[in-house]
Amino acid sequence: MLARVALLGEIDARTFAVLDDRYGVLRMPPACxxxxxxxxxxxxxxxxxxxxxxxxxxxxxxxxxxxxxxGSSADTVALDACRARGIQVTNTPGVLAEDVADLALGLLIAxxxxxxxxxxxxxxxxWSNRRxxxxxxxRGARVGILGLGRIGSALARRCVACxxxxxxxxxxxxxxxxxxxxxxxxxxxxxxxxLIACCPGGESTHGLxxxxxxxxxxxxxxxxxxxxxxIVDEQAMIxxxxxxxxxxxxxxxxxxxxxxxxxxxxxxxxxxxPHQGSAxxxxxxxxxxxxxxxxxxxxxxxxxxxxxxxxxxxx
Amino acid sequence: MLARVALLGEIDARTFAVLDDRYGVLRMPPACxxxxxxxxxxxxxxxxxxxxxxxxxxxxxxxxxxxxxxGSSADTVALDACRARGIQVTNTPGVLAEDVADLALGLLIAxxxxxxxxxxxxxxxxWSNRRxxxxxxxRGARVGILGLGRIGSALARRCVACxxxxxxxxxxxxxxxxxxxxxxxxxxxxxxxxLIACCPGGESTHGLxxxxxxxxxxxxxxxxxxxxxxIVDEQAMIxxxxxxxxxxxxxxxxxxxxxxxxxxxxxxxxxxxPHQGSAxxxxxxxxxxxxxxxxxxxxxxxxxxxxxxxxxxxx
Numbered sequence: 082m083l084a085r086v087a088l089l090g091e092i093d094a095r096t097f098a099v100l101d102d103r104y105g106v107l108r109m110p111p112a113c114x115x116x117x118x119x120x121x122x123x124x125x126x127x128x129x130x131x132x133x134x135x136x137x138x139x140x141x142x143x144x145x146x147x148x149x150x151x152g153s154s155a156d157t158v159a160l161d162a163c164r165a166r167g168i169q170v171t172n173t174p175g176v177l178a179e180d181v182a183d184l185a186l187g188l189l190i191a192x193x194x195x196x197x198x199x200x201x202x203x204x205x206x207x208w209s210n211r212r213x214x215x216x217x218x219x220r221g222a223r224v225g226i227l228g229l230g231r232i233g234s235a236l237a238r239r240c241v242a243c244x245x246x247x248x249x250x251x252x253x254x255x256x257x258x259x260x261x262x263x264x265x266x267x268x269x270x271x272x273x274x275x276l277i278a279c280c281p282g283g284e285s286t287h288g289l290x291x292x293x294x295x296x297x298x299x300x301x302x303x304x305x306x307x308x309x310x311x312i313v314d315e316q317a318m319i320x321x322x323x324x325x326x327x328x329x330x331x332x333x334x335x336x337x338x339x340x341x342x343x344x345x346x347x348x349x350x351x352x353x354x355p356h357q358g359s360a361x362x363x364x365x366x367x368x369x370x371x372x373x374x375x376x377x378x379x380x381x382x383x384x385x386x387x388x389x390x391x392x393x394x395x396x
Numbered sequence: 397m398l399a400r401v402a403l404l405g406e407i408d409a410r411t412f413a414v415l416d417d418r419y420g421v422l423r424m425p426p427a428c429x430x431x432x433x434x435x436x437x438x439x440x441x442x443x444x445x446x447x448x449x450x451x452x453x454x455x456x457x458x459x460x461x462x463x464x465x466x467g468s469s470a471d472t473v474a475l476d477a478c479r480a481r482g483i484q485v486t487n488t489p490g491v492l493a494e495d496v497a498d499l500a501l502g503l504l505i506a507x508x509x510x511x512x513x514x515x516x517x518x519x520x521x522x523w524s525n526r527r528x529x530x531x532x533x534x535r536g537a538r539v540g541i542l543g544l545g546r547i548g549s550a551l552a553r554r555c556v557a558c559x560x561x562x563x564x565x566x567x568x569x570x571x572x573x574x575x576x577x578x579x580x581x582x583x584x585x586x587x588x589x590x591l592i593a594c595c596p597g598g599e600s601t602h603g604l605x606x607x608x609x610x611x612x613x614x615x616x617x618x619x620x621x622x623x624x625x626x627i628v629d630e631q632a633m634i635x636x637x638x639x640x641x642x643x644x645x646x647x648x649x650x651x652x653x654x655x656x657x658x659x660x661x662x663x664x665x666x667x668x669x670p671h672q673g674s675a676x677x678x679x680x681x682x683x684x685x686x687x688x689x690x691x692x693x694x695x696x697x698x699x700x701x702x703x704x705x706x707x708x709x710x711x
Contacts, residue, residue, distance in 0.1 A: 179534075179535060179558075179559055180533050180534075180535065182558075183505055183509065183533070183534050183558060184505070184509055184511075186501070186502075186505065186558075187501075187502060187505030187506055187509055187511055188511065190498055190499070190501065190502030190505070191502055191506060191511055194498065194499055194502055194672060194676070195672075196499075196502055196503065196506055196511070196512070196667070196669065197511070197512050197515045199668070199669040199670055199672050200512045200667055200668050200669065202670050203656055203661065203668040203669065203670050204661045204668060206661075208653075208654040208656065208670040209654055209655065212670070213670045213672065213675070215675050215676055215677045215680055216672065216675060216676050216677070217676060217677070218495050218498070218676035218677065218678045218679060219494075219495075219498050220494060220495065220676070220678050220679075221678075238557050239554070239557045239558060241557070242553050242554045242556070242557030242558075243494075243497075243498055243501075243554060243557075244494055338523075339523040339524055340524065341518055341523065346518065346519045346521075352511070352515055353514070353515050353518040353519060354511065354514040354515065354518065355514055355517050355518050355523040355527070355528045357509060357510075357514050357528065357531065360528070360530050360531060361509070361530055361531050361532060361533035361535070362530045362531070362532065362533065363533045363535050363536075364533060364535070365530055
């Protein structure tokens with residue numbers, strides 16, 4: 082059977098098996114191998130959302146009509162080029178929002194209450210000799226959420242339950258949200274001690290969390306990132322954390338992941354995760370199902386379930 | 397000035413200074429030193445809630461009328477003996493409930509999403525070579541709360557925000573609680589995958605979390621303890637965790653703290669904390685204020701603010 086689906090990057094074995102069985106899957110060969118005839122028949126490209134889909138990738142797939150991307154953000158896909166070529170793009174939003182929000186809250190509590198520090202304190206036997214110092218608390222904390230999409234909304238609900246005062250920044254005020262809206266990110270950071278980034282990546286948010294924004298959180302401030310590494314000025318963040326001008330950070334994403342700057346791993350006011358936001362068995366299964374359903378819909382000429390929209394708030 | 401307040405164990409410097417200034421504080425000398433005349437004048441005993449106040453301690457304080465204990469549980473105080481002697485007991489409930497509930501939720505998320513494992517995974521450089529395995533999720537989780545007092549109620553609210561199904565066990569059904577009540581702890585553990593202990597310690601809860609209860613949670617189950625170490629059969633818990641018959645545990649308290657069994661520190665399905673439940677600067681300050689206000693009320697012949705009640709649900 083001629084493969085009708087091309088694959089860029091790694092996906093889980095089950096998704097691969099289902100798609101291969103139904104449509105035939107061809108792994109994208111390296112570009113340097115020259116023209117690959119099999120690619121001419123592929124109308125669908127499946128990607129894991131980590132590898133970027135560039136224009137030159139599109140050039141190699143003349144029959145391409147759909148890019149089905151795993152994950153909440155398709156910011157690694159050249160969306161403008163896809164639009165110009167009439168290529169549709171789907172992602173897998175919604176099914177991962179609650180899991181990502183859980184992790185964001187867990188990371189926030191871990192940073193403020195120093196859970197990983199306490200864990201090491203016990204394991205290394207230090208508790209036998211002394212008490213661990215008192216920590217900060219979430220009491221009275223004002224939290225600013227960057228990007229009140231599905232993840233941000235799920236997180237806001239959790240923060241309210243923890244009696245935090247929630248506000249948000251995004252491109253637009255949300256009519257159905259009962260939280261304070263800040264049209265300006267820096268002003269929000271000034272008014273908050275906690276900033277949690279849940280926005281998508283891509284051009285519109287690149288470098289949005291600047292040195293000024295992080296400085297505004299201050300020595301008692303905490304920054305949590307479950308969005309994308311490149312929305313932050315990572316070098317400035319490291320300097321502020323090293324010098325105590327930013328209190329703490331909890332980071333699930335990094336500028337050049339899986340590479341994490343050594344300076345970050347050396348700090349004890351930082352909690353680090355290997356991009357685990359949606360990395361639960363149940364979320365990944367649901368994401369896989371949603372991707373397969375989009376591909377099925379395409380080949381059956383049905384309406385796509387989750388086409389990517391250009392929404393700053395993101396999933 | 398003759399000291400009117402005796403002190404058992406360590407308290408923070410500020411509480412000591414305030415009480416010493418107002419009433420004079422005498423540290424309890426070791427019993428082996430024989431009769432200490434100064435104790436005869438002490439009508440109040442202040443304790444940190446960790447050291448136990450036994451009957452023989454009471455014998456050394458003939459004028460004792462009030463024991464003011466720091467913390468939510470006065471389970472280390474010989475309450476029956478106090479009652480028989482007409483000695484009142486106060487604790488510092490309420491002001492720490494939200495902080496303890498934050499930590500309980502943070503520990504639960506840390507255990508299920510393996511936050512400390514992920515933190516070490518990044519710091520040790522393993523992420524450069526491979527991906528961390530997928531983890532469990534809170535989606536669809538049924539959580540049973542043992543002790544729906546102030547802490548348990550604050551925690552229940554957080555669990556609902558995380559879309560968990562909440563039920564509880566305690567001595568009595570709570571009229572104002574909209575969660576399912578289980579009159580039997582083992583039945584609740586059977587129906588849940590997560591069990592969080594928030595009850596007070598003392599005789600009524602000693603060993604309540606038995607091998608059977610922990611086994612009922614099962615290989616996918618998670619046990620969180622922010623209550624007291626002696627409510628659990630610690631040895632059984634360790635065996636179940638080592639053999640995978642209990643999935644994970646997150647423990648803020650231990651049977652013989654600060655001693656933690658080596659077997660626990662060796663497990664990677666366990667998150668450990670050095671009794672940090674209320675160990676935030678803000679909670680400890682509020683607890684200190686509440687203790688001082690109780691002592692002030694006693695000496696001014698006013699009604700005590702927070703007398704200990706014999707409530708299984710606890711704070």
